[in-house]
Structures are given as C-alpha cells and as structure tokens.
Amino acid sequence: DTQMTQSPSSLSASVGDRVTITCQASQDISKCLNWYQQKPGKAPKLLISDASNLETGVPSRFSGSGSGTDFTFTISSLQPEDIATYYCQQCQNLPFSFGGGTKVEI
C-alpha cells in the first residue's frame, strides 16, 4: 500500500502569511495527488487535483506542485476563511490513501 506522510500536522500563521504543507508518498505516484480542505462538521472539498490543477471556483491563492514522491501545497496569502484541515490523497494506486491532515490555525 502507498503511505502518505503529511507535515506539519498543525500550524499557526497570521493573515497574509504564506503557508506551505508537504506530502510525501512511500512510492512513486507520478502526479496523481489531490488536495482537500475540510472545515469542522463539513465534508471535504476538492481544491487541487493531479498535483497542480486548481478546481473551478477555487481561489488562485491556493496552489500545488510536485511529482513522484514529494508534493507541496501552498496558500500564498492566508485568509481567515482558510482556517481548516487540509489533506493530501494519492490516486495512483489502490487502496487510495490520505495523508494525516494539517490543521491550519490563525
């Protein structure tokens, strides 16, 4: 199975800060890596697919990069509404697997 290691598990930042989250796969997953945002009590929301493709309607301050085993998710300028937990998910191999999540706080 492909293990996804996400870091940090939590972070605190200020409005306007640049926030970076990393996700490492235990084996090569090409670019098959998605990022989700989850707010308390809500279902996750797809933000980025295939490592770097921003979903329609998602603000451009969110971005993703990487391939192979190492991936990065960035919020260029943190906004109050970005307070949430973020998850990476690999889609290359069954069983699909998620990272442990990063809780972003202000």
Added chain:
Amino acid sequence: QVQLVQSGAEVKKPGSSVKVSCRASGGAFSSYVIDWVRQAPGQGLEWMGRIIPISGTTNYAQKFQGRLTITADESTSTAYMELSSLRSEDTAVFYCAREAAGRVAFDYWGQGTLVTVSS
C-alpha cells in the same frame, strides 16, 4: 448540479451491521464511480472502498475485507455501504464521494452519516 444525499445517523450495538445509503442526483449515475471514506471522531480521512455501478466492480481496502460490502442500485441512483461485525472503533462519520470524470479525485461528497457503535 450533482448532489449526493446520505441516510441519517445510526446507533448500533457491537457485533451488528449498518447500511448507509447515498442517493445521487444530477449527472448520469451509470457513469459514476462512488467511493466511501470514513472519519473517526477527531481523526483523519480513511478510504474504505469504491464501486463502479455500471459494472458492479468493487475495490475494498484490505483493512475492511470481509466486513465491508458496497453495492449500487442504478434504478434509484443509490449506492450503499454495509459494514458488519461493528465494534466501538467503527464509530465514525461515513462519507460517500463521487470520482470526477476521467480522474480519481473526489469532486462531490455526501453530507456524511454518523454511525455510533455503543452497547
């Protein structure tokens, strides 16, 4: 607009089974792939399995093999997740999600169903 609507919260005894439904509207159900994801209280997301309704093909995480059954009824555009031999550690919110067309990314999610396992 695609919508996935799940059945309501359940309270179950240890050793029993639970069956959660996920009714889809908008789009062509036969073209969907529906996945199920579990989230224990305060924990992360865990992929459980998926079904391709048009073929009935299923894939399950090894962790749930033998306890998990995912089915779909095309006539009602509904997918089902049944988990048996429940234990307290199965207490969680269960989500269904649709795989986006042509890629394995979950673009639409159900609202979640809380299953509580307690004696």
